[in-house]
Amino acid sequence: MTSTDQQPFLSVRDLKVHFSTEDGIVKAVDGLSFDLAKGQTLGIVGESGSGKSVTNLAILGLHDRKRTSLDGEILLDGKELLTAGERELEKLRGNKMAMIFQDALASLSPYHTVGRQIAETYRKHTGASKQEARARAVEMLRRVGIPQPDVRVDDYPHQFSGGMRQRAMIAMALVCDPELLIADEPTTALDVTVQAQIMDLLKDLQQEFGTSIIFITHDLGVIADIADDVLVMYGGRCVERGTKKEVLRTPRHPYTWGLLGSMPSLDHPVDVPLNPIPGSPPSLLNPPTGCRFHPRCAFPEKVAGGLCATERPLLDVVDGRGSACHLTPEQRADLLADLAGSRQN
Template sequence: MTTPFLSVRSLRVRFATEDGTVHAVDDLSLDLHRGRTLGVVGESGSGKSVTGLAVLGLHDPRNTAIEGEILLDGQEMTTAPEPVLEKLRGDKVAMIFQDSLTALSPYYTVGRQIAEPFRKHTGASRRDARLRAVEMLEKVGIPNAALRVDDYPHQFSGGMRQRAMIAMSLVCDPELLIADEPTTALDVTVQAQILDLLGDLQRQSGSSIVLITHDLGVVANAVDDLLVMYAGRVVERGPVREVLREPYHPYTWGLLGSMPRLTSDVEAPLTPIPGTPPSLLAPPPGCPFQPRCAYTSLVGGDRCEAERPEAPAGRGAACHLTAEQRRTVFTEQIRPLLG
């Protein structure tokens, strides 16, 4: 078995706030091999983006406590000094941030912002860095790249800004790309183009990708493996087709059940997950999904409320339901709803 390019073990991320300590990520572990794509899904506030930022060492150390181990190609990231992290960002790992409009500076041209990290990491001249910026804009599908390279972010459409963000992230050919909601706020046509672009670039370079999203429809054909997060914890993981075809966890059932389908009655209301996620200022001692789960009675007693289910190491779910109970519920109640 080859060594994972990215290996995270027992990651915990906590933020100190005026209201108390926020337990944003709790005991997360994952492996990602070269050339593979990992999807990370869950509601807002489940810890997806926090995990991605922790890999790059971008959390403010003044109010952030990080425990656990993050190995990127053998390099420990959680204890690495800032000069080492600065060298790795761009060369080894890069990130497409969630909001391209705020991630790109309004004071500098798009071309300058793409060329700057290339100059910093390679020592290229201004001329060569500008040519590289034009090349990257062409690669991500920006028309008239030689002219648009001198435009400012506000002169780009939302889809073009997202493409420019991808160009900036890939300008130094990183071996790992963390794409944080790269298709948010884009129409479905541009979404498909962005995902196709990431797939094409991955096939060309052999890079690894972590695709963070709240949309299960986005990951269906874009990732190899899937990690489902809830309240800062991993609740289910496995190959994407297995998870989507036969999910194990009630939370995953809820995510899939709340999605519209082509075969559904157009006037039928969507089926939301009842309730709200727990406060991460005081995480519950048991299963964090227990207050919203319709199947705790099958477990019996107060086990769901008092005992935390173990996060799966491989294909599995952090749930107290037995395998037989899961199969019965899924076959009789969930599968008919999913179609």
């Protein structure tokens, strides 16, 4: 997803994250590859259980390695992360890379002020004094739009609104100027007005700091607002990737068609029904053979020889654009035109 003459800042190659359980091996991520350029935003989209968060916890080195099998390669600015030790990863977390979690109230300690939590993060990575760290916390709260930051720095998380807590989490994540920011559905629990404010804030801060962002969501509307490139995940694998314009305007995979078809749109009449994807996401303990989406797909009979149920489709990527589907380009074009026509009627 980066240009051929630009070295990716983050490179993930054939990542596998498998968990050992009493019931068997959970293949949460099963052969995932992507790149992220400096200062760009990659949107990772998919249903719950598709492997989005598991992927990014692997990047941060937050999996329990005693219970987790990690394979593949993760290079952050040329540094291999999967083989890095815990002490080395601790230095990178917060300093080189940071994460904004979905539930700010659960992520912030209720026993310490917001300012202290931001300041302690800064002190750990910079060795700053308490006074310097407090001043930095006030500065970051101001940057993320908290009113009266010199006063609110001494408030506890429960004294902040949901939107303000999320802003405080962003301040904590950015306090050491990380080069990679992972945002794990940071706006899901917020109302649409606050959600828009948080999105604008992230874009403004990205311009200011030049941060690379991975934005995890199940909402393609959010992707349309913030992402440069899009990675669509299903069943622990990537099924489609490309620029935001390519994926949203000319999607190639039936799963992406399903995601788009289940979204309301201002461009269509209000009485046009939405078309949810039938069935449920696959069990990653015993995933379907072949294409993992084929039990829910409406078009497997279009593919000769029953390949959808028996053979894993390859993710053929050319210039950052690709999809993992056995349908031919001609079949995809015809089916997509039919779907667009039925959506408008």
